[in-house]
Amino acid sequence: MKQGLYMKCMIMFCVLAVVIYTAAAVIFQYQTGQELSTQLTLGWFSFFGVELINMAYLKKEKIRKLESEGTYNENSGN
DSSP states (O other), X not given: OOHHHHHHHHHHHHHHHHHHHHHHHHHHHHHHSOOXXXXXXXXXXXXXXXXXXXXXXXXXXXXXXXXXXXXXOGGGTO
16 A cells, blocks of 8 residues: 555544544433543544654654755646
8 A cells, every 4th residue: 555545544533533532422411411431532632642743743744854965846746
């Protein structure tokens, strides 16, 4: 699988996981009157937040490398 496609799939997975977790937490709290563990919520959002930040950093470094080589084209989707 190409790296670009893999990163796009991972971004979609991370965003979808956070949205599903948030919806499940809200429904759980509404139905039971209890909230989920704060450590679980903190760990969940921390993991996916760091994952997204790392992918953005990798993309930035790839663009920086291509620009220094003179092969970066904004319209090519690199």
